[in-house]
Amino acid sequence: MERVIASALAAWLFSAPLFAAEKLDAKNNETPINIAANPQAIAKIPAGFHFVNPGYLTVATSASNSPPIGLWGSDNKTLIGSDPDFARLLADSLGLKLKLVPAAWEDWPLGITAGRYDVAMFNIAVTEERKQKFDFATYRADNHAFAVKADSAITAIKGREDVAGKRIIVGSGTNQEKILLSWDAKNRAQGLAPVQPIYLNDDASATLALLSGRADASFGPQAMAAWKVASRGQTKIVGHGPFRAWVAVTTKKGNGLDVALQQAINGAIASGQYNQVLARWGEQEEAVAASQVNPAGIVYQ
Secondary structure, three states: OHHHHHHHHHHHHHHOHHHHHHHHHHHOOOOOOOOOOOHHHHHOOOOOOOOOOOOEEEEEEEOOOEOOOEEEOOOOOOEEOHHHHHHHHHHHHOOOEEEEEEEOHHHHHHHHHOOOOOEEEOOOEOEOOHHHOEEEEEEEEEOEEEEEEOOOOOOOOOOHHHHOOOEEEEOOOOHHHHHHHHHHHHHHHOOOOOOEEEEOOOHHHHHHHHHOOOOOEEEEEHHHHHHHHHHHOOEEEEEEOOOOEEEEEEEEOOOOOHHHHHHHHHHHHHHOHHHHHHHHOOOHHHOOOOOOEOOOOEOOO
């Protein structure tokens, strides 16, 4: 029943004026950005490495409409967005074709471990816990943002005391959820009102919940919050999480592909296509000077 409701909400939202400006802007970004094969990156692919689909880089990425990170194109069957764009640069650089596999956030860890995907790109942040099972090559530096309705009485969320007693949309299993629940535990210990997390991984349902007043705020990636503010004008950002996070291409621990991915990203940075992708999706503030393999990750207290 929940899936039926979510689908109905999504259909209603995408037929309403709410998405008109966003669809127009995104449609301008449907032309692929390509890059030449990078011999240095290809040379770093481990000898005898077996790609899931020979000749392809198979990339698991978001199946939900979460602009600018990932969304369906105007044909309703082509994935576009910054993560699909970066995935194409990686595949091109490695001399491979690109195979994008739409998946749910909850599916990528098992899919990588089981060998269904070569890499995952879901705006995945590097954490020390994740580094035990996966290898990472960074390509963005993301913050987490609190967003509210444009006419909300909430003007700032600067720390954990400010979330006490509020209904906050957050994704299950995300870094934002861990931050929110950690803050809530400390608030409760001090006798402050508890947070009410609202778990809506579908962006259309989350947007409707926020705009209809059924939630006080949302807590998610900065890039997504900024896109909504710029393209719709119905929300505003009122605060950020306690730290920035390295966003990285994620692959199976120890398979050796991470250094080839790093070289591919650095090549795209040097040749300019990396900045082209960031610019057309409004993510310039999240640029990195160079990709890192398995940098220090988030540690939750």
